[in-house]
Structures are given as C-alpha cells and as structure tokens.
Amino acid sequence: MKVYTTTFNVKTKSRVEIVDVTDDVVGAVRESDVETGLVNVHSRHTTAAVIVNEPETGLLNDIVSVLSDLIPEGAGYEHDRIDNNADSHLRAILLGNSVTLPVVGGEPDLGTWQSVLLVELDGPRTRTLRVTVIGE
Numbered sequence: 001m002k003v004y005t006t007t008f009n010v011k012t013k014s015r016v017e018i019v020d021v022t023d024d025v026v027g028a029v030r031e032s033d034v035e036t037g038l039v040n041v042h043s044r045h046t047t048a049a050v051i052v053n054e055p056e057t058g059l060l061n062d063i064v065s066v067l068s069d070l071i072p073e074g075a076g077y078e079h080d081r082i083d084n085n086a087d088s089h090l091r092a093i094l095l096g097n098s099v100t101l102p103v104v105g106g107e108p109d110l111g112t113w114q115s116v117l118l119v120e121l122d123g124p125r126t127r128t129l130r131v132t133v134i135g136e
C-alpha cells in the first residue's frame, strides 16, 4: 500500500467565496501513482470548509445566501468579543473541514456534476489544503 501526501495553497479574494479546487486534487492523485484507494482533502483552518458539489454560479450564490440566513454575521456570538468572526467558525463547522473520495483508475471518483470546493468563510486569505492519498 502507498501513502502519499502533499499540500497546495489557494488565495481567496473575498470574505465569503467558493473556489473550485478539483484540478489541484486530481493533480495530486495523479502524482501519487495510486490507482485504487482513497483521497482525503483537508482544510487546515477553522474558518474555511471543504465540500463536494456542483460549481454552478447560481448554486454557489445560493450556498452563500443560505449560510448567511442560517448563521448571520454579528448575531451576538460570544466569540465575536475575541476576534469578530464567530459566524465564520460556525459556518465552517456546519460544512465540515474535509472530504474523502474513492480513487478509481488513478482519479478521484467524482460524478459528472461533482467538484471539490473550498469554501472561504473569513477571507481574503491564503488557505492551505492537504491532500492525502492511500491505496495501491
């Protein structure tokens, strides 16, 4: 069994932004030389998330809008007394900080409409994602 790990950086431009990182993940899986196994994509941050979904512009706007409805900015959170980004942490917890996908034929086994998306929730910042591939 092989274990391969690497990181890549994403520079975000807005406070809340969704970035398609599928190409970076596919690139890491190809580099790993793993044909069959699993790939994990992990956000090393408390105010960014990783999800799998469709990067259609209207849907991306809907995700941002629903997050802001569910967890509005500045709604009296205790953490806002420390660094004023409680909504970012809470939204990140809701979405999750990693995804794991099957690797089949040397590629992440994504469906036709699926992409790996980094959800920036307290940008703009430079984010680091770690990709770990295991298998053979």
Ligand code: ZN
Residues within 6 Å of the ligand: 079, 083, 084, 085, 086, 089
């Ligand atoms: Zn904070």
